[in-house]
Amino acid sequence: MSKERHKHILSFSITSLLRRKGKNLSIFLIYTLMVFLLGSVVFFVSAIKREAATTLKGAPDIVVQQIRAGRHDLIPTEYMEKVRTIRGVTKVIPRVWGYYFDGPTQSNYTIIGMDGESYEAFRDRIPFLSPEEAPIGNGKVLIGKGIARSRGLKRGGHFYLLRSDGGLKTFEVSGIFSGRSSLLTHDLIVMSEKDVRELFLIPARYSIDLAVYVRNKEEIETIARKIGEVLPGTRAVIKEQITKSYETVFGWRSGLVFTALLGTVLAFAILSWDKATGLSADERKEIGILKALGWRIEDILEMKFWEGLTISLTAFLAGIILAYIHIFFFGSYLVAPAIKGWSVLYPPFNLNPYMDAGEVFMVFFITVVPYTVATLIPVWRSSTIDPDEVIRGI
Amino acid sequence: MIELKDVTKVYYKGTPKEVKAVDGISLEIAKGEMVVLKGPSGSGKTTLLTLIGCLSRPTRGRVLVAGKDTSRLQEPFLTFHRRMHVGFVFQQYHLIPDISVYENILLPLYPLDMTSQEMEERVEDALRKLRIKGKEAYRAKDLSGGEQQRVAIARALVTDPExxxxDEPTANLDTHLSRDFLKIMDGLKEEGKTIVIASHDPLVYEHKGVDRVIEMRDGRLVGCS
Incomplete structure (x- = not known):
């Protein structure tokens, strides 16, 4: 029978909510906005970190760079042999790549040269690009969506890039990366190693850096140290360092945005708290009447609990859904510029939809729980006083 | 049925606004009796009613209702006692204005673990008894004073209290509606209910169905007829 009582109280709570439409609707809107802002930051940061982690997954364990006069310089490919002799190294690949500033569109492109094995490995990480539609070599290249848009290019189209000696080099677009890989490919041009060497005038026995793969991941640091000993004048950057830099950058930026948001969130929180906790004279009187009619304290608390939970839960769901749509389907317009900042990638910037249950729970915990509790405190205070005093307003 | 022993109620105790609303009252009301508490405004009638109705607790003394010393009861038991034994008709009716007549009458039944059908039967019965059938869908605030009072009585009766x-039930009613109210009370008395009315309306305390009129002034009993 107790189920009946709960059912009736729940039904009365809903009637109660509808009776105070104005107040409840304003609380609902404020809360939805707050959850939307918090959810947007949380979704954006976690999705971008995830994308970065995915990007780094196939990255080499160690990258060896030549340092000259404190700057990154071309590295002789003969160094590969010396690295290969270090126990534990499974593979060493010379990489040719570089940045290209495109004057007309005022944007930077990342150009990577690939051949054979490295192209296979790259294609494995971009599974939505089928090899038949994306051959490279002899001037055929793959380009990111941002480049295609800024230059008005389609598959089969041609474009020119300026070589380092000022001459023009023609390329044909053999494929355009899907928007789903934006973080990795938005500003990217993938071409054959030979084409990169021609474009940047990189001599045959040199590369930009060496990608080193290690059998036992526990030995990465030791091997990196050994590379430094075998090849003085080089710098061995391990994957963990790159991961940490990514995390630091995104962590720092999201922290900054959270801090900037804090003022707004606090203002919303105070307003909502005030709205939620301040019982009007009518509401207090109503509690007194219900008590006079035989309602227990727990009945009144239950009724108010359902009211608070209905508002905060619906606001939470609405805010989370809006944040999800904003981040993953509308290019994160509100938070991306603040968090991304670093980018040479030109917006729009679509992330792969991803939701971390722990983070959603965190947003739930800092919005729904305090609100629901906040609504109960004044109700509990009023309902523990004798009904006569509550009704008379003593 | 109801016994008050040297009951005192002080509001705002220990503050400059302190007021002794009821001062050392002792009184007995038998089962099935209709009693009127008569006296001017501020004489302590309403406070005495709230003490009998367990809506407040005495500062001193004992209130025994249906054999239970309610002044010593803890909150949950006091609520239970109120729910099971007392129906209260407030001076201002204290209906919830934005909900329907039907829902207003339902309110005391919500915490009772009744099925919807049982609740419906009780409300229908109360609506019939108070002759407000056909008004159940109206919002309470859209009713006339007399109709609101009937709803308030129906709400007080729906749990079938003893x-x-x-409290001042005729204060906002014309003579015709006041007589109607008294007829309803006569009917309840016939059913064996114990009725206590606080009023300074001669129509009420001179009503022939009233068994006893207790006069109050400044929180004390000053006469009984």
Whole structure:
């Protein structure tokens, strides 16, 4: 029978909510906005970190760079042999790549040269690009969506890039990366190693850096140290360092945005708290009447609990859904510029939809729980006083 | 049925606004009796009613209702006692204005673990008894004073309490509606209910169905007829 009582109280709570439409609707809107802002930051940061982690997954364990006069310089490919002799190294690949500033569109492109094995490995990480539609070599290249848009290019189209000696080099677009890989490919041009060497005038026995793969991941640091000993004048950057830099950058930026948001969130929180906790004279009187009619304290608390939970839960769901749509389907317009900042990638910037249950729970915990509790405190205070005093307003 | 022993109620105790609303009252009301508490405004009638109705607790003394010393009861038991034994008709009716007549009458039944069908039967019965059938869908605030009072009585009766307490029930009614109210009370008395009415309306305390009129002034009993 107790189920009946709960059912009736729940039904009365809903009637109660509808009776105070104005107040409840304003609380609902404020809360939805707050959850939307918090959810947007949380979704954006976690999705971008995830994308970065995915990007780094196939990255080499160690990258060896030549340092000259404190700057990154071309590295002789003969160094590969010396690295290969270090126990534990499974593979060493010379990489040719570089940045290209495109004057007309005022944007930077990342150009990577690939051949054979490295192209296979790259294609494995971009599974939505089928090899038949994306051959490279002899001037055929793959380009990111941002480049295609800024230059008005389609598959089969041609474009020119300026070589380092000022001459023009023609390329044909053999494929355009899907928007789903934006973080990795938005500003990217993938071409054959030979084409990169021609474009940047990189001599045959040199590369930009060496990608080193290690059998036992526990030995990465030791091997990196050994590379430094075998090849003085080089710098061995391990994957963990790159991961940490990514995390630091995104962590720092999201922290900054959270801090900037804090003022707004606090203002919303105070307003909502005030709205939620301040019982009007009518509401207090109503509690007194219900008590006079035989309602227990727990009945009144239950009724108010359902009211608070209905508002905060619906606001939470609405805010989370809006944040999800904003981040993953509308290019994160509100938070991306603040968090991304670093980018040479030109917006729009679509992330792969991803939701971390722990983070959603965190947003739930800092919005729904305090609100629901906040609504109960004044109700509990009023309902523990004798009904006569509550009704008379003593 | 109801016994008050040297009951005192002080509001705002220990503050400059302190007021002794009821001062050392002792009183007995038998089962099935209709009693009127008569006296001017501020004489302590309403406070005495709230003490009998367990809506407040005495500062001193004992209130025994249906054999239970309610002044010593803890909150949950006091609520239970109120729910099971007392129906209260407030002076201002204290209906919830934005909900329907039907829902207003339902309110005391919500915490009772009844099925919807049982609740419906009880409300229908109360609507019939108070002759407000056809008004159940109206919002309480859209009713006339007399109709609101009937709803308030229906709400007080819906749990079938043994004791009916009514505070200045005719204060906002014309003579015709006041007589109607008294007829309803007569009917309840015939059913064996104990009725206590606080009123300074001659129409009420001179009503032939009233068994006893207790006069109050400044929180004390000053006469009984």
């Amino acid at each position: 004791i009916i307490l009514a």
